[in-house]
Amino acid sequence: MKNAIPFTPYQKLVIVLLTLTQFSVVLDFMIMSPLGDMLMKSLDINTQQFGLVVSAYAFSAGTSGLLTAGFADRFDRKKLFVFFYGGFIIGTLCCAISTTYPMLVAARIVTGLFGGVIGSISMAIVTDLFPIEQRGRVMGFTQMGFGASQVLGIPIGLYLANFWGWEAPFFLVVGIAVVLMFLIWTGMQPITAHLAFQRKKNALEHLWHTIKKGHYRAGFAATALFSIGGFMMMPFGSAFAINNLHVTQQQLPLLFMVSGIASLVVMPLVGKLSDKTDRLQLAIIFTFFMMIMVAVYTHLTPYPLPVIIMLNVLMMICLIGRMIPSMALITGVPEMQDRGAFMSVNSSLQQIAGGIAAAVAGMIVVQETKTSPLKHYDTVGWVIIGVSMICILLLARVSSIVKEKAKNAAPVMPKVDVIPEM
Template sequence: MQKQPAAKTAFTPYQVLVIVLLSLTQFTVVLDFMVMSPLGDILMKSMDMNTTQFGFAVSGYAFSAGISGLLTAGFADRYDRKKLLLFFYIGFIVGTLLCGLSHTYLMLLFARIVTGLFGGVIGSISMAIIADLFPLEQRGRVMGFAQMGLSASQVLGIPISLYLSNIWGWQAPFLMIVALASAVWITTLLKMQPVTAHLNEATERNAVKHLWNTVKQRNYRIGFLATAMLSLGGFMMMPWGSAFSVNNLHVSYEQLPFLFMVSGVASLIVMPLIGKLSDRIDKFKIFTIASVWMMIMVIIYTHLTPVPFIVVITMNILFMAGIMSRMVPAIALTSSLPRMQDRGAYMSVSSSLQQIAGGVAAAVGGLIVVQPTKTSPLEHYDTLGFVIVALSAVSIWMVYRVSRMIKAQVAAAAGPQQPEAVLHEA
């Protein structure tokens, strides 16, 4: 009851600028990753790729992003977070430009690996900046806006990308991302202030030791596992969404961009509301309700047969609402676990595990789902749904453990100790 006034605290103009820049950064990075799926058909035909090669092109990003995060985690708390963001973002821009200039499969595969090496770290740096600049009572709203990059990429990015690719070829979406990201990079360089408060905290000088001391913290490992479980469930369905819609639900290629757009609009409406709710109501309760809702929708959706397009739209909206509604409170909770001097390393490891878990999930999903021919319906998609439900149930337990530690932190804030310190004494 006492948290409600804090939740209404208005953002300063500078905080609004930071939220906008980080949200746009997330938008470009997420769109770069997500656009590969809707472009899959035209990519495979243009470059004479088979499905296995296309799978490597998609997973190459995820695994290189995960490895990059682990390699850079030990250095993440040793530098100004703004400088780190600018460095990795310019690398991401270069990698995306290489994608747009690719003319062979090997060049595209190399470009995706380069993009993942840099792009996979940006999300963790952004989350660390948010955790540094915004108190816990504001963080749910900020996470809601920052994570809107996923929905915005569906609402604007994917339909526009498909439209441009139909006119100028599949390279056009990547060049569009380069143009937008370059403008965001320049604005960040000129307008964002250094983020260096964490440098005043004691930390290990040796990067490897700092990484090891971060990973060996028991409460950090619980946060890592919770994040990985969230990613396993989410990434397991994503690669097959379009194929299921087209081949099983008989959605046409002309209807597909509209389906992405409507689902994204619904998410844009839902996520800020969930962000506000998670700043007023217990975050774990919000997460649990959203997870149960998602589990119900997964079972219903994966058992769908051909239905009118309006039904497909409705089911997608309800399904996406559950997915997005659980991510906001979960990320707000897990980002509060690390001490300030460990935050960059923690976020880097967490992001890496998220990417690697996504790659594993896509691979496992490929072993479960079967499509005898390129035009036949997907088989065993319902089995995939049951696996996701089981993983979601485990994630509820893991986030509950994180929530207990955060509550201990908040309770300790009333005493003489710093709230983050109590986590490491528990």
């Protein structure tokens, strides 16, 4: 195994800020699920309308990624990050003060337009400030935002909503985000090294220049397909647990909380392992075990709660764990001058693919009544397994691209931003 390169104090600060930012953005998305029943009753909306509220975020986030890709490499990444994070805060605040269904849909669209770009800018910052030998660990820490949102998002969201109404969780996200905005503005250094590589192209030319590169498209395809697994299963995870596995509404927060805690513990370990071993091999191992767990879980019948929790935890660890070495590998594809555009397109396709996956899963899964078991959830599992096999082939292509790029790298690299010691 390779020896891991230690982080500088400033790098550690950046990791903390990016992880907390990821937590706030994912929390905003995660709290929609447990608030579903309360929102439908408070705003007098039906299940189809609530589905639109959820999907509005994903599709607007995907659209935003494409719209911003052309100029994502033309500005200081810190300023771009602050701008879109500020828009995310405004969108989330609009969600909290919405009083009608159209207002809530509009607020979710605004939140998606800004929040959907934050992940891609974060990835560009990671690729600028961290060599590829460190990125697995960075991905492991930033993915903790997802696990933390499961641990805190559902229980705290329900707790606050029960006491102060469904608006309270959104106000919580706004409060967290405002504090983080101040810390980012005062603690993060300007990130401008990529500006020295810019060519005189307008936004559309830069976008087309990024999309037309064949090796970039391999990374895009791998990211889009890797996102399908989670997005196909998540929309119906609660309904399957309650109606098929006989988990009660009171037990459901515990199921999500334990999965989230397991993610918090395991993800940094996977990230560290990703920096010490071959990332392709690690991703294949996690994908293989994920396919087994998906097949088992989607065919599951009622069992004691501890068994269901254990299987859910194993499946979630595999679903998220395969993403860490995969995304760390994919960040090695773009050149410095294209990183912002590449990550924007990458994030956009991930969101759009997720929205399509959720819609396809909705066409596959059938529930005759509101309390009857879900049918064809096992078919969703088989689709995920088939797509995962294609993902392995695409990731193998990405791995060969990254290795070839490293082999052909010039011996003298351009000077980049010096990471200050703090």
